[in-house]
Amino acid sequence: MIDKDGFERPDSADQHILELKNQKRKVVFDENYRFRPRNIFFRAWAAFIRFVAVLLLNPFLKMKYHFGIYGKQNAKSLKKQAFVCTCNHVHYFDDVSIGTNLFAWRKVYFTTLDANIRRPLIGFFLRSLGGIPIPVESLSGMKKFNADVSSILQSGKPVLYNPESALWPYFREIRPFKKGAFLMAVKNNVPVLPVVAVFKRKPKKNGKLKYQLFIAVCNKVEIDTTLPDERDRINKLLLQVQEVTVRVAKEWYAIQDCGFGNEGSTRKLKAKQLKFVDDEWVIKEKK
Helix, strand or coil: CECCCCCECCCCCCCCCCCCCCCCCCCCCCCCCCCCCCCHHHHHHHHHHHHHHHHHHHHHHHHHHCCEEECHHHHHCCCCCCCEEEECCCCCCHHHHHHHHHCCCCCCEEEEEHHHHCCHHHHHHHHHCCEEEECCCCHHHHHHHHHHHHHHHHCCCCEEECCCCCCCCCCCCCCCCCCHHHHHHHHCCCCEEEEEEEEEEEECCCCCEEEEEEEEECCCECCCCCCCCHHHHHHHHHHHHHHHHHHHHHHHHHCCCCCCCCCCCCCCCCHHHEEEECCEEEECCCC
């Protein structure tokens, strides 16, 4: 299909666009695989890599993508709690940028394709930054994956999911969510923190497009414990998070001209002219 920005997308909303090559690492994601490594040497290495990422990756994101965060106070309210974080999967650095910018020195685990972990250099660094491969081809591996994710949440650590499943770069609409993140939240009785990635763009002199990346951190969504059936709690949680994600993204493009040519407004706004309060975009009017 062709989206409203003129880019070709797969017909299925969870179909991957990118073809991951060079999967040379021979890793078996089964019941014996450690999705959460506890080796002391690996943990020390991972802490070092996270330190380097905070020092180097964050300035890179700021310079290249004008990366900015709205609603950071909502993440601070969960500073010492375990939670599931969700984000629409629309940028190569969305997961890593949330981990290194929003939470900085606190380790955030994030789920990723098992194919990413099989890539020789990239896979190793993703693991070091908290990447947890999803073993889509192994039933025993999936059981171990769920058990290890539960262990992470029970130990007070956050886990980031992309409930849209597939990465669609710079796609402005929100695709249907899968249940995995919400099942784990309900199973472990932790809230969900919705994060929404949004963009601005402008053409460069060479005809290519330059994008600016921002994320909005919404209020946490609690599990409705009054519902007696677990499936109902999962479904309601999914619908609540999806609703706020869709609304926040839609309003971002409706209140300003983000350079796509078909927004609901022609008003040009700078990043500092907007603030995000109680899951609503607010324009700061000049005095």
